[in-house]
Amino acid sequence: MRFQDQVAIVTGGADGIGKEIARKMLAEGATVIITDINKAACEETVRGFQAEGFNVHSFPADVSQKNEVIEVVEKTKEQFGKIDVLVNNAGVVRDARITEMEEEDWDLVIDICLKGSFLFAKYTAEHMIAQEYGRIVNIASRAYLGNPGQANYSSxxxxxxxxxxxxxxxxxxxxxxxxxxxxxxxETNALRNHPKYEKIKELQKRDSPIKRVGSTEDVANAVLFFASDASSYITGDILHVTGGRFG
Ligand SMILES: NC(=O)c1ccc[n+]([C@@H]2O[C@H](COP(=O)([O-])OP(=O)(O)OC[C@H]3O[C@@H](n4cnc5c(N)ncnc54)[C@H](O)[C@@H]3O)[C@@H](O)[C@H]2O)c1
Known part of the structure; x- marks a missing residue:
């Protein structure tokens, strides 16, 4: 129970990796605020976790909108007294080759993946500084190394x-x-529903030393390490959860 009496915000927590991070933190005693742009999914996820007896709350918001971020952070502080952990997980892709990539595709991905992480870090840091404790875990991607068709996302x-x-x-x-x-x-719902799911899986097996697609649990385990006291002397670091694939 590494997160007993701790309060955590997980962005984009209605589905996929964020939902698994929330599940694992709840199972280890945290109070978790799940925030997501998809209000219906956010509420459904929270209802499911509440039915399991967990202390979890749905505060829907778009991470790229300053006023919505401030509202989530302030409501969390008011209702739960502190914010120990922030997981900046919300993200989207809008893939296209550079000659086809629209300005809107660039702006949307930068706004959600990067500006959203900045906004949540900025407004939670105020409270973390005052309490002299905090854990911020940002979900990046192996794509930072550069993926064709993902100039926006890699950037x-x-x-x-x-x-x-x-x-x-x-x-x-x-x-x-x-x-x-x-x-x-x-492996998330989005990947499972991808028309080339089987082909993508085969390529991953071929190209990575650990010959399988990763699970949301693999990622959540790494996030919980950084969110916990076990990593208190580690900062500014990157943990790759890629099955050993770096190219
Ligand atoms: N799945 C992968 O293979 C993979 C690989 C590397 C990195 N990632 C990163 O992991 C994170 C989670 O991805 P996932 O695969 O679980 O995706 P997902 O689509 O399953 O879940 C993302 C969640 O973010 C929410 N979201 C989207 N835009 C938002 C916004 N503006 N404000 C608030 N919430 C918003 C969505 O509604 C969704 O619930 C992302 O940052 C993604 O870039 C995923």
Missing amino acids: AKSGVLGLTKALAKELGKYRITVNAVAPGLI
């Missing part, structure tokens, strides 16, 4: 790593650590 995730390293240096003196997890290919 956003590289930016997330820059944000991680800058904040680690700023906030360390307040006992706040800031780290990133960079997943490779992870």
